[in-house]
Amino acid sequence: MAFPISIAIEKRTADVPRWMPAATSIGSVVAAFIVSGIVLWLIGSDPVRVYGFFVRATFGSWAAISDTMVKATPLILVGLACTVAFKMKLWNIGAEGQFYMGAFFASLVVLVPLVPAGTPAIVVIPFMAAMGMLGGAIWGFFPGFLKARFQVNEIITTLMLNYVAILWNNFWIFDRWSDAGFQMTPTFERNAWLPRLSDLAREYPIFSGITLHLGVVFGLLAAVVVWWVLERSRWGYEIRLIGDNPHAARYAGINIARNIILVMMFSGALAGLAGMSEVSGVVHRLQERISPGYGFTGIIVAWLAKLNPFGVVLVSILFGALIVAGREVQPSGIAQMIQGFVLFAVISSDVLLRYKVRLVRTRADQNAAGEAA
Amino acid sequence: MNLEIILHAGLATGTVLLFASIGELLAERSGILNLGVEGMMLIGAMTGFSMALATGNPWLGLLLAMLAAGVLSLAHGVVTISFQADQVVSGLALTFLGTGLALVLGNGLTGQNAPLIPNYDIAGLAAIPFIGPVFFEDHSPLVYLGYIFTPLVWFYIEKTRPGMHLRAVGEKPVAADTMGVSVYRLRYFYVFVGGCLAGLAGATISLSVSPGWYSAQTTSGQGWIAIGLVIFAQWNPLRAALGAYLFGALRRAILDLQGPRMILGFVNPLYINPNLGFFLQMAPYLLTILALVIGSRAAMRKRIGAPAALGEPYIRGERGL
Numbered sequence: 166m167a168f169p170i171s172i173a174i175e176k177r178t179a180d181v182p183r184w185m186p187a188a189t190s191i192g193s194v195v196a197a198f199i200v201s202g203i204v205l206w207l208i209g210s211d212p213v214r215v216y217g218f219f220v221r222a223t224f225g226s227w228a229a230i231s232d233t234m235v236k237a238t239p240l241i242l243v244g245l246a247c248t249v250a251f252k253m254k255l256w257n258i259g260a261e262g263q264f265y266m267g268a269f270f271a272s273l274v275v276l277v278p279l280v281p282a283g284t285p286a287i288v289v290i291p292f293m294a295a296m297g298m299l300g301g302a303i304w305g306f307f308p309g310f311l312k313a314r315f316q317v318n319e320i321i322t323t324l325m326l327n328y329v330a331i332l333w334n335n336f337w338i339f340d341r342w343s344d345a346g347f348q349m350t351p352t353f354e355r356n357a358w359l360p361r362l363s364d365l366a367r368e369y370p371i372f373s374g375i376t377l378h379l380g381v382v383f384g385l386l387a388a389v390v391v392w393w394v395l396e397r398s399r400w401g402y403e404i405r406l407i408g409d410n411p412h413a414a415r416y417a418g419i420n421i422a423r424n425i426i427l428v429m430m431f432s433g434a435l436a437g438l439a440g441m442s443e444v445s446g447v448v449h450r451l452q453e454r455i456s457p458g459y460g461f462t463g464i465i466v467a468w469l470a471k472l473n474p475f476g477v478v479l480v481s482i483l484f485g486a487l488i489v490a491g492r493e494v495q496p497s498g499i500a501q502m503i504q505g506f507v508l509f510a511v512i513s514s515d516v517l518l519r520y521k522v523r524l525v526r527t528r529a530d531q532n533a534a535g536e537a538a
Numbered sequence: 539m540n541l542e543i544i545l546h547a548g549l550a551t552g553t554v555l556l557f558a559s560i561g562e563l564l565a566e567r568s569g570i571l572n573l574g575v576e577g578m579m580l581i582g583a584m585t586g587f588s589m590a591l592a593t594g595n596p597w598l599g600l601l602l603a604m605l606a607a608g609v610l611s612l613a614h615g616v617v618t619i620s621f622q623a624d625q626v627v628s629g630l631a632l633t634f635l636g637t638g639l640a641l642v643l644g645n646g647l648t649g650q651n652a653p654l655i656p657n658y659d660i661a662g663l664a665a666i667p668f669i670g671p672v673f674f675e676d677h678s679p680l681v682y683l684g685y686i687f688t689p690l691v692w693f694y695i696e697k698t699r700p701g702m703h704l705r706a707v708g709e710k711p712v713a714a715d716t717m718g719v720s721v722y723r724l725r726y727f728y729v730f731v732g733g734c735l736a737g738l739a740g741a742t743i744s745l746s747v748s749p750g751w752y753s754a755q756t757t758s759g760q761g762w763i764a765i766g767l768v769i770f771a772q773w774n775p776l777r778a779a780l781g782a783y784l785f786g787a788l789r790r791a792i793l794d795l796q797g798p799r800m801i802l803g804f805v806n807p808l809y810i811n812p813n814l815g816f817f818l819q820m821a822p823y824l825l826t827i828l829a830l831v832i833g834s835r836a837a838m839r840k841r842i843g844a845p846a847a848l849g850e851p852y853i854r855g856e857r858g859l
Contacts, residue, residue: 208643256626317830320573320626321766325823328759332816340813468627498641505635509613512628516621
């Protein structure tokens with residue numbers, strides 16, 4: 166080629182500077198918004214107006230911020246669910262199904278009912294949370310078991326079980342627990358509602374209309390727990406070792422099959438808790454489409470956060486905002502499209518963490534890595 | 539409940555899965571796992587439908603659908619082949635991107651009527667009793683294309699020289715490179731071909747098998763089933779085609795089971811309570827899992843399986859695996 170300058174990609178020998186992973190994530194988000202803006206412009210929208218609307222709808226007032234946090238809550242939990250599994254290179258794409266099963270099991274407490282009427286909330290809520298985690302864990306157990314026992318690819322099984330979980334839920338809300346023929350169950354009694362800030366509106370008028378609920382505390386606590394498990398516990402060490410180098414892990418005597426099942430169940434339990442938090446904190450009933458794809462967005466959240474539990478919290482807030490904004494603008498796929506661009510930008514930018522990219526004068530003896538570009 | 543109708547419709551819906559899974563199979567045989575099939579199919583379905591609407595020519599729509607999905611798949615190629623990023627995450631990103639783009643660009647297409655690809659009979663063959671009406675009557679030309687396409691792909695992979703290069707790149711890229719085969723170029727090529735076929739599968743839905751644009755419901759997870767079929771088929775195109783047709787027939791049988799009041803002399807429980815149909819609708823997904831369990835057990839026993847280099851980035855000049 167006659168072009169005198171080419172791009173050389175060299176493997177990094179020194180450690181990546183500490184600021185770089187965060188910088189590439191932020192850069193990716195910015196790049197994705199720019200590219201999405203171009204697409205919006207091409208289809209005849211005004212990206213500046215759309216994005217201006219985004220900001221107002223998500224952070225423009227206390228109620229808007231509360232809305233954003235309400236949407237961020239399930240994302241924190243499913244993002245953590247994906248983080249735990251991905252740390253072990255276990256591709257749990259089934260957080261969506263585990264979310265639905267968590268919602269279903271949590272609802273059983275009210276709908277069967279498993280507690281007598283009038284049981285105080287202080288008993289009902291923890292029971293529902295435990296049931297939600299159980300439901301998610303069961304739904305995570307199956308693909309974990311199939312992978313551990315038969316080496317069945319967990320990507321496909323978790324994905325297929327998403328559809329099964331949604332159909333399962335549909336049967337119960339269309340058939341057994343349908344509220345007067347509508348595709349939803351009757352509204353739960355107040356003792357099954359997660360406390361909200363608006364409950365305090367009588368004493369503190371500033372909270373009126375603020376729907377932020379206790380689920381966000383679940384999310385923050387879960388982030389601390391996941392951080393502790395992954396970074397400070399022996400189990401977390403095993404998980405990270407299996408993820409980084411399964412051969413070394415096997416030689417070290419770590420039981421990989423057992424860990425596959427346990428991690429899938431842990432991951433499922435976190436996603437299940439997200440389902441419980443949605444039925445108990447937001448919709449107060451079991452109904453169709455309780456999740457606009459939280460389980461899938463959780464995958465992006467985990468990846469954008471570089472599998473850092475506290476990063477997951479921050480990214481979830483951004484994506485919560487995206488969901489709030491996406492609800493209000495047409496056409497409906499904008500939020501999803503931006504998410505796709507973000508994820509692509511993030512994984513593309515990973516190359517910057519592994520390689521140095523420089524512009525160099527072309528020489529005849531161009532190194533082999535240069536051709537890879 | 540008529541076997542002839544179920545098989546006939548099964549071939550039509552199975553053709554969608556066939557194109558998608560053979561495309562994925564080709565990419566995987568070259569060593570690149572592309573989980574973006576669902577997104578590429580949606581792009582194909584949307585492009586095919588909107589272009590047929592705009593130009594009045596469904597065949598042109600079909601062609602552009604293949605091209606659009608092929609171009610989209612190149613994003614996966616750049617990220618996984620050149621940047622050596624994780625193929626699983628990149629494939630997921632492709633699904634998000636494809637789905638989102640298709641929904642944004644396909645806004646307003648729902649409810650429109652585009653010119654469709656007409657059905658044809660195969661003169662002569664259609665007269666054969668039972669076989670004729672099932673296989674050769676009133677089918678989209680794409681279904682007939684599927685009949686020819688599958689054995690051709692099998693022959694190409696197993697018996698021709700470029701097919702051998704494809705297998706070499708997926709099994710032992712270092713060796714292929716030493717032989718003078720460009721690993722990067724071939725992998726890009728097959729990722730692109732896989733994308734084109736996923737686009738064809740999508741357009742087969744929107745322009746022929748169940749015409750129209752119903753946003754994400756247009757494909758309703760068939761891209762993922764196609765990926766499952768590749769594993770079930772142990773990377774053999776003939777088995778993939780068989781699986782695709784079986785799944786196609788199953789989807790149709792599920793619909794038909796809900797109609798009649800009596801089946802084989804028993805009262806049809808689905809007739810009394812149609813909500814039980816939700817359990818029936820789980821069948822394709824559960825069967826995919828079952829097929830994977832059976833497939834992986836057989837693979838473990840016979841020690842055959844995925845292309846050895848599947849999912850591994852190839853880095854020239856580094857010691858290969």
